[in-house]
Amino acid sequence: MSPASLVRLTGVGKVFSTGTQALAGLDLAVAQGEFVSLLGPSGCGKSTALRLIAGLTAPSSGSIAWSDGAADRGPGEIGFVFQEPTLMPWSSALGNVMLPLRLAGVERAEAEARAAAQLGAVGLAGFERAVPRELSGGMRMRVSIARALVTRPRVLLMDEPFAALDEITRWRLNDDLITLWAQQRFTAIFVTHSVFESVYLSQRVVIIGARPGRAVAELSFMEPAPREAGYRTSVRYAEHCRAVSLRLAQALGAEAA
């Protein structure tokens, strides 16, 4: 366990009030500035792990420790991107991105300027006044990412954010996300059930086994960020995907046996 880890989950378990054991004995350490993917089948508890890290729900057992010793993060230190864009439909793109700042008591003028800048950073300059229903699915997700990043969080948590998008939009958002991460170097924890997406985005893939969820394997890749042109069709990328697929198959096979 490296001393540089920002957050460390030790033996974390979560039992829902329905009696379902979502997680059991999950160990996970994430370093400052790292991009980690949690990869696993549907219902393996990876989303629950993310909600635990966000402090939206409390673990039933085990502990979550942050590097500064605090039990959780202050407001605005964590950004969260849900599976759906989760925007307020009555509010413009700018209004949605401003929300975290306004909730923190930032004055309107300053919040507007910062939100507009963040919208520009995700490629949505000129769409400040559009309401969500006027935007495409990919653009809504960009607004959602801008909202998560507007407070300059140290940690960005993403829960299968691109699962509902078409492949072309998804690839473009993958690239833009890596570019943003390379610029701002927040710590990113990305939940996905796509081997290809996890390999493309992250430095480290943690495979989560199901029923109950726990970390069963992990693989690291050192690729330059942003990714070079053609990386998606390169032999190296294919090899990484193959390696992860094999470990995933082993993990799931061992469970089935």
Place this chain on the structure above:
Amino acid sequence: MIVEPIREKRWLRFVAPLALGAVVLVAWEIAVRLYAVPVYILPGPLAIGAVLIAEWAGLEVALLVTLKITMMALVAAIVLGVLLAVLFAQSKFLERALFPYAVVLQVTPVVAIAPLVIIWAKDVTIALLICAWIVAFFPILSNTTIGLNAAERNLIDLFRLYRASRWQTLLRLLLPSALPYFFAGLRVSGGLALIGAVVAEFVAGTGGSASGLAYVILEAGYRLQIPKMFAALVLISTIGVVLFLLLGLLGHLALRRWHETEGAGEA
């Protein structure tokens, strides 16, 4: 190609009911004349129109009285309905404790409560107001309560993540989420406020300066002035229709930019 039929539909939406109304009125007038129906059984539309014009001075006073009570009851229903719904959203205990009684108030026929209210309230106007309010406030309370509970789960989590205060969550999330539900309730309440006002006045049956359209109908009935009864009825219906359209328009204007049920593509 897709735009055309929608335009045609919109145009039809106004013209179709108006055309049907005109046809029915003409048929009615013809039938009354053809069969020589006496005016004290069924007056024709022209006779009713003539009374409407001839007795406008008295009818206008009654119209304004009924309109005033309806609008005041509706405003009271909005204020108290929304306030109570917000209170329910803040405390599940209050909601559990009070909601059944709101239902009791709702399911008890206003005709049955009105005599009591009229005995208890010193002023007739206030008695009528209370009756109309009892009928009108429930749809607003019930719809707004549902709306306040209908905020998206993930958005609630988002507000928690940013440590939003109760007040911030109410103002920026719960109330906007409840707006479509509120407006749906408001549209129902508008009609109910009018019904409550008219029914209560029928029960009260008071004359004098504070008498509205219901009393005009009662009085004209005693005197067998059937065209005048119809004239008052026409005015009551007109209030109801105008109120319904206005409240619908209000909801449309408030929600058209963001809500799925509003906007260009609506049926």
